């Protein structure tokens with residue numbers, strides 16, 4: 001019995017690998033998921049600072065035509081130590097601490113200087129061009145987990161002087177391709193063989209999602225070879241098989257796996273492509289069995305494996321985001337399976353690719369979106385709204 005895509009997603013929640021935490025230097029934290037809240041070790045800026053190059057004065061003195069005596073200099077990294085009184089100014093540069101007694105920076109463009117005397121021009125602006133202490137963040141402010149550590153976040157954490165962060169360990173995903181027809185990428189295929197391109201594509205997808213792929217030896221179409229490969233995967237955080245999922249005489253993943261402790265939560269979903277998807281546990285290790293067709297494998301990985309990886313890292317377990325777009329061409333009625341059609345999104349219009357066969361990698365690589373069609377969706381005219389998932 002086929003279950004729906006939504007039901008499959010619900011089943012998968014119980015299979016999310018549970019990752020422990022580790023501490024890494026901030027420099028190595030890009031792309032990781034923050035696992036514990038972080039406290040700012042300092043305020044930013046740590047003092048009232050100038051936002052411009054100019055002169056620090058009392059705002060009461062900053063009038064067109066006024067004059068002031070320059071009594072010192074404040075530069076970034078080295079402040080003016082004294083106090084500034086009425087009729088006085090301090091030469092100041094962007095990022096420098098604002099001297100005591102001043103509350104306003106006058107731009108150097110608005111000043112004529114003669115020795116240690118300045119005269120303010122008529123073009124004076126409102127100012128004050130001062131960045132108050134802690135305006136960006138205060139000492140002790142909390143950055144909450146979980147969140148993905150982006151380059152922008154690394155900048156923020158660096159400014160907080162947080163040198164190490166606690167992150168979820170990256171799950172190791174064992175990848176097992178199955179089939180006598182496959183050779184490892186880079187080897188020379190025989191006349192009836194093909195390259196296991198799925199292994200490479202899935203490894204890249206897994207890496208991009210924040211996990212560590214481990215490409216295991218190809219399982220040949222025998223019980224012994226399939227069992228041997230599955231056993232190699234048992235110390236991974238999750239095992240992903242490719243192919244051998246359907247009903248053919250040589251589709252051995254489920255039958256061989258069961259001999260060594262594989263229990264399936266589901267097998268077959270009402271989805272196109274991806275019907276023979278299966279999921280369960282190989283003893284304690286979560287297992288996802290992808291169909292072998294290259295497009296089916298990639299789309300199932302996009303829809304199910306990426307959310308599983310994200311959730312294992314501590315992010316919410318959620319289906320891929322969907323948007324609405326306008327159909328660029330009419331579509332016939334859909335069959336009983338939820339159809340994920342390879343498509344090209346241009347602006348707000350999405351057009352299905354001409355051939356939806358689940359073996360076509362060239363079409364998959366040209367696509368930048370999937371149109372999601374519900375089971376039994378009636379025919380749709382061009383211009384109708386449809387749901388899409390970005391690729």
Ligand SMILES: Nc1nc2c(c(=O)[nH]1)N[C@H]1C(S)=C(S)[C@@H](COP(=O)(O)OP(=O)(O)OC[C@H]3O[C@@H](n4cnc5c(N)ncnc54)[C@H](O)[C@@H]3O)O[C@H]1N2
Nearest residue numbers: 177196197198199242243244245246251275291292293296
């Ligand atoms: N009688 C039926 N036949 C099939 C059904 C069905 O319901 N009844 N379902 C079809 C559907 S839908 C799919 S999807 C495929 C999936 O089958 P498997 O998961 O068992 O995949 P394989 O048979 O092993 O391979 C299918 C196809 O993909 C190529 N392949 C496999 N692994 C790789 C790899 N690592 N890299 C690149 N290409 C790979 C393989 O050579 C085959 O061409 O079953 C249909 N059949």
Ligand code: MOO
Nearest residue numbers: 273274275296358
């Ligand atoms: O469901 Mo299969 O994945 O279409 O080719």
